Amino acid sequence: MSSRAAVLSSQTKSKSGLLLGIAAALIVCSGAAFWIGTETPRELTSEAYADQRLPLINSQLNEAKPGFIFLSGDSHSELLNTTYRLCGRELVNGGVSGAKAELYRDFVNRLALDAAPAAVVYSIGTNNLLRKKKPLSAAPTRSFEDNVARTVAAFRRKAPRVIVLAVPPISTELKDKFEIAAVSAYSQVLQSACKRAGCEVIDPYDFARESDGNTARPQATRDGIHLSSYRAVHERMEQLLCPGGTL
Structure with missing residues (x-):
């Protein structure tokens, strides 16, 4: 091999290694962001992840x-999964892992919702239930309701129908981190917010709840919070929203 060919080969290997390193770093970062709802890395807040999304x-x-x-x-x-159409309609996924009600209240105003969605499905509440935030006390509860109502009002200016999902159940293994008794309480707060803002609440997680309404059934979650099967959640949403197959 000539000296010029050797140099070119070395440069090519160096660039390939750099690209692989960047790709690996992106995979690690995206993986960390994905589970931000349960273990938020110090270097990536939910606000920073929202900016990325x-x-x-x-x-x-x-x-x-x-x-x-x-x-x-x-x-x-x-x-x-947006590859599964909902009620016969195209889906766009605007979920932000780790989002609390106050984050999405601001985030909604940055969304390019000018293409007239037929409906908005809004999931919120889990990340507001951290025990250290004392979610069952009066001030956090009022703040949650107000933030949800404001977000729904923003959605209502863009879509004729806004569907809010009840707060999903949480496994008892996370009782030291989350105020599990607040699951049902905050689902009731969502009902109250919807009376104010003009939305509807459905519970596509009913199959995963224990009779207390707060606790996840055994094997219903993969990590204590996230459901073992979101395809099952999707199918239950479809049963509740469009039993005839279309919205």
Whole structure:
């Protein structure tokens, strides 16, 4: 091999190694962001992850045809698979793992929702139930309701129908981190917010709940919070929203 060929070969290997390193770093970062709802890395807040998600979400919104359904809120929305159409309609996923009600209240105003969605599905609540935030006390509860109502009002200016999902159940293994008794309480708060803002609440997680309404059944979650099967959640949503097959 000539000296010039050897140099070129070395440069090519160096570039390939750099690209592989960048790809690996992106995979690690995206994986960390994905589970931000349960173990938020110090270097990546939910706000920073929302900033990362926004260009992708808005790009897909810009290409959506009128009449689509927009999935919004926290990781329970982000984990829904958009390859499964909902009620016969195209889906755009605007979920942000780790999102609390106050984050999405601001985030909704940055969304390019000009293509007239037929409906918005909004999942929120889990990340507001951290025990250290004392979610059952009066001030956090009022703040949660107000933030949800404001978000729904923003969605209602863009879509004729807004569907809010009840707060999913949480496994008792996370009782030291989450106020599990607040699951039902915050689902009731969602009902109250919807009376104010003009939305409807459905519970596509009913199959995964114990009779207390708060606790996840055994094997219903993969990590104590996220459901073992979001395809099952999707199918239950479809049963509740469009039993005839279309919205």
